[in-house]
Amino acid sequence: MNKKVAFYTLGCKLNFSETSTIARNFTDEGFDRVDFSENADIYVINTCSVTENADKRFKSIVKQAQKANPKAFVAAVGCYAQLKPQELADVNGVDLVLGATEKFKITDYLNDLSKNDFGEVHSCEIEEADFYVGSYSIGDRTRAFLKVQDGCDYKCTYCTIPLARGISRSDTMESVIANAREISSQNIKEIVLTGVNIGDYGKGEFGNKKHEHTFLDLVRELDKVEGIERLRISSIEPNLLKNETIDLVSKSRAFVPHFHIPLQSGNNEILKKMKRRYMRELYADRVAKIKDVMPHACIGVDVIVGFPGETDAHFLETYNFVNALDISYLHVFTYSERDNTEAVEMEGVVPGNIRSKRSKMLRGLSVKKRRAFYESQLGTTRTVLFESENKEGFIHGFTENYVKVKTPWNPEYVNTLHPVVLTEIDADGLVRFEFVKEFAT
Known part of the structure; x- marks a missing residue:
């Protein structure tokens, strides 16, 4: 019987790509990959340092693994494992923590899969x-x-x-x-x-x-x-x-025609404090350029609220700036303190309740922006790539310019491309459509 390995990925698309590569290494070594909810011999958790409450999230995932198999070997890799290896190693049930250079060599560290009394750390200096x-x-x-x-x-x-x-x-x-x-x-x-x-x-x-x-x-x-x-x-x-x-x-x-461009703040003073490499004028210029040559393009924006020193006036400037931009949706991040960063030493800490309020305002604006963008696309012909999941009797997909659509489930549509005419926005905010021609791709 081959040993079984399961993976859990936190964070960004980059982490997903790296988890897949690590998983292929295990497959090459003769392991069978199973779902994280199943019984496995090894559970590998690819961590993220950007996620708020990363430590709490990590502990709950370790518990999930232990519930599936109390005797399983648990390994942590990724960004959080590089930044705070000992913190993760101290979590009950963790056997191995690998830093930035070690994670792709994880199978080299698995000579013995018996549980450790303490989490073993292999972490480099980041300069390596x-x-x-x-x-x-x-x-x-x-x-x-x-x-x-x-x-x-x-x-x-x-x-x-x-x-x-x-x-x-x-x-x-x-x-x-x-x-x-x-x-x-x-x-x-x-x-x-x-x-x-x-x-x-x-x-x-x-x-x-x-x-x-x-x-x-x-x-x-x-x-x-x-x-x-x-x-x-x-x-x-x-x-x-x-x-x-x-x-x-x-x-x-x-x-x-889909771009995701971090803004972080619409106020130049805050951008300077963040040490971003542009001012808001350049950002507005990028959006205008995209919309000039691709009027139907989807543009997503990252914004951080509650950065140290961000006053109500600064925030309102950001809100009004984003509101005036021809963009399609926002990813809103509430600033959270990170050890070993310059910002954590800065004055003007914004109280948590104000951070939450500002975040809520921008999330509301994102809903309006996405709705307006979807409405602008009604009546147009787009190409949809359908996803593989049956979600409550519907199959979802995305147009090339990132409009999310839905239609009653049909397994024949999975992973296929179809020209469609976008017709209406449903109650859940997703877009309905009509096929331009019969199922052909």
């Missing part, structure tokens, strides 16, 4: 994380997450990611293209490019600063790969999203 490990998720969902870059050289004052993932470094163009071809050969229709700071793509494979290729080069070459139906760019910094890239996407065969 100067090599690149390519990864992508496959077989998990309709779309694949393809990692092209890791680490970050930016020093935003609220962020621990450079401490958790090290310096900016990139995969080689050849490796990215080869991975993309492998994904497309598995009948996966959409690839999402992921990384910590993907607009910084091109920094040397081993952390050197010689730029072999740029992000624009990468987009151009990926667009030529046959067999990939859709390519989507995940979050990209506004100062790294160049006009040439926007123009290329607008004329692209496979890249879809």
